[in-house]
Amino acid sequence: MALHRLLGMEIGVPDPATLDDFYQEIGLTGSGGQWGPDDQPGQIQLVEAPYRQLRRMRVACEGEADIDRAARNLDELGIKYETGDGQLRCTDPINAWEVVLEPTEVSDVSTQPVRVVNRPGDRPRTGARAEIILEEKPRPPRRLGHIVTGTPDPVGTLPIYEALGFRVSDTVLGMVFFLRCSPDHHNFLITPGEVPYLNHYALEHDDFDAVAKAASIYLREHGEDKHIAGPGRHQIGGNQFWYLQDPSGTFFEFFADMDRIEDDEAWEIGTDWDPVNSWSVWGEAQQPEVFFRPTDMDAIAAGWKDRQG
Ligand SMILES: [Fe+2]
Numbered sequence: 307m308a309l310h311r312l313l314g315m316e317i318g319v320p321d322p323a324t325l326d327d328f329y330q331e332i333g334l335t336g337s338g339g340q341w342g343p344d345d346q347p348g349q350i351q352l353v354e355a356p357y358r359q360l361r362r363m364r365v366a367c368e369g370e371a372d373i374d375r376a377a378r379n380l381d382e383l384g385i386k387y388e389t390g391d392g393q394l395r396c397t398d399p400i401n402a403w404e405v406v407l408e409p410t411e412v413s414d415v416s417t418q419p420v421r422v423v424n425r426p427g428d429r430p431r432t433g434a435r436a437e438i439i440l441e442e443k444p445r446p447p448r449r450l451g452h453i454v455t456g457t458p459d460p461v462g463t464l465p466i467y468e469a470l471g472f473r474v475s476d477t478v479l480g481m482v483f484f485l486r487c488s489p490d491h492h493n494f495l496i497t498p499g500e501v502p503y504l505n506h507y508a509l510e511h512d513d514f515d516a517v518a519k520a521a522s523i524y525l526r527e528h529g530e531d532k533h534i535a536g537p538g539r540h541q542i543g544g545n546q547f548w549y550l551q552d553p554s555g556t557f558f559e560f561f562a563d564m565d566r567i568e569d570d571e572a573w574e575i576g577t578d579w580d581p582v583n584s585w586s587v588w589g590e591a592q593q594p595e596v597f598f599r600p601t602d603m604d605a606i607a608a609g610w611k612d613r614q615g
Contacts, residue, residue: 309471309487316362318355319554333446349450357609360403360504365487366410379469401502415448438515445516447509454506456499476576491543491565501610506557514546517560521548538589555602
């Protein structure tokens with residue numbers, strides 16, 4: 307029994323309508339603040355809020371035993387939660403967003419045809435142009451894969467998520483924690499931040515062709531100032547990435563080919579990653595500074611302080 311999937315997130319922004327247009331543009335389906343890939347409807351929910359923020363994260367567990375275990379663990383930490391309708395709901399006492407555990411059937415997204423690729427000594431695509439050249443519409447994102455947050459207290463935040471059933475995949479400097487609630491290398495990250503904030507969210511694509519095509523289309527339409535980082539391939543998690551900025555100011559990532567961990571006991575947690583040189587195998591050597599302090603951080607910090615009274 308375990309957590310097995312990131313089901314979705316709710317984000318709050320001052321003007322949700324701009325994100326409705328955006329999610330439609332990048333190929334998600336939905337309307338009126340509820341968006342997702344075709345077979346994952348409503349994975350992203352939007353509400354109006356005074357500043358951009360993560361409001362809720364929904365996580366799938368296998369059953370009642372997972373809920374009971376999380377409840378016992380939270381009791382031990384003295385953290386409040388509610389149960390009802392078979393779910394557990396816990397407001398993170400440090401960061402104020404809510405985490406919901408929901409018993410859900412184990413499943414993955416549907417598979418799409420693998421693109422036929424030529425490589426030295428193995429050249430199955432003959433007499434045909436590459437599929438990405440011929441496709442009428444770019445392949446849409448397949449699912450929400452991970453959420454990255456900043457918090458003023460990463461070390462204090464970690465035990466909350468371990469209590470809920472998340473597992474640590476890798477850590478950097480003892481204050482960046484890559485956590486998973488599925489076999490994905492990471493579904494949720496805790497990183498240092500001035501106040502709690504949504505650093506980025508990541509949408510999985512079928513392959514790198516899809517990542518690069520979707521990112522290029524977005525940049526051609528909206529201009530290079532929406533480019534944040536990439537393309538590249540992370541050492542930690544292995545995912546190929548391209549980071550962009552959505553109309554609300556939040557960074558989003560198109561990614562493909564992330565590491566997968568099925569045997570929790572056999573996985574060795576990396577704790578000695580070089581913080582400067584573990585950003586990308588190729589492309590930019592280092593993580594751009596803007597990740598650590600987004601340009602709207604002052605507005606987020608002011609909003610957070612107002613909310614705390
Ligand atoms: Fe990411």
